Amino acid sequence: MLYQTVQAWLETFLLRHSPDPDDPASPRTLPRFVTQELRAFLACGIAAHGFCRVHCTACGKDELVALAWQSNYTSSDRAA
Secondary structure: OHHHHHHHHHHHHHHHOOOOOOOOOOOOOOOHHHHHHHHHHHHOOOHHHOEEEEEOOOOOOEEEEEOOOOOOOOHHHHHO
């Protein structure tokens, strides 16, 4: 459910948090890492964004496994 919510509302959220050059009272832009992390979250588990082939030597079966999203964000990135 979280994935579907982010997918449905991400662009609206980003637009609402973009500064309006004609309105000095408009909100500041989001930190770049917020946009990057949300977009990376949406790419998680989609085979087109990376996958690996796993082979079971016991039964001979092959499976494709979509790579999972992992954040590289650390607290030190926040200070930058």
